[in-house]
Amino acid sequence: MVNTEHPAVDRVRAALAEHGLNPEITWFEVGTPTAAAAAEAIGTTVGAIANSLxxxxxxxxxxxxxSGAHRVDTDWLGERLGGAIERASKDLVKDATGQTIGGVAPVGHPAPVRTYIDTALRDYDVLWAAAGHAHTVFPLSYDELVRITGGTEVEVVPPAQ
Incomplete structure (x- = not known):
């Protein structure tokens, strides 16, 4: 039996409700810490996974x-955002989001985190995001993702030449 109780997931559920969303949170027997694992478990394409990095x-x-189909070009994106981007340490991830790598949700953080949304996610009617734990996902639309995060829409990889 899967334990479906976790404080980080409860915070995500509450944050979603504050934005008028009440999606079903799916719990998996095993973790889905990568976009490929999540897509396989859900039965969707990897591009529809909204990775929280x-x-x-x-x-x-x-x-x-x-999008799970992208690998963020940190040099390219950093130039567009006017600074240098580096991968966050696991401690910074936990401090900023209250969640651990592999289960970071777009909401439910202790304080707002400046958020950027990959415009490639627009290509999917249903997106799947982690719900605060590596064993969880929930569905939402692109417009809902932008709305609940207050995120800035950006390209995360250079346009094809």
């Missing part, structure tokens, strides 16, 4: 919600 932009945490 925490980076440090000039030392400050940012959240980049990216």
């Amino acid at each position: 925490v980076f440090a932009l000039d030392g400050a945490p940012i959240l980049v919600m990216t």
Whole structure:
């Protein structure tokens, strides 16, 4: 039996409700810490997975919600955001989001985290995001993702040449 109780998931559920969303949170027997694992467990394409990646932009945490089909080009994106982007440490991820790597949700953080949304996610009618734990996901639309995060829409990889 899967334990469906976790404080981080409860915070995500509450944050979603504050935004008028009450999606069903799916719990898996095993963790789905990668976009490929989540897509396989859900039965969707990897591009529909809204990966929550925490980076440090000039030392400050940012959240980049990216399509599972993309690998963020941190040099390219950093130039567009006017700073240097580095992968966040697991401690920075936990401090900024209250969640651990592999289960970071777009909401439910102790304080707002500046968020950027990969415009490639627009291509999918239903997105799947982690719900605060590596064993969880929930569905939402692109417009809902932008609305609940207050995120800035960006390209995370250079346009094809």
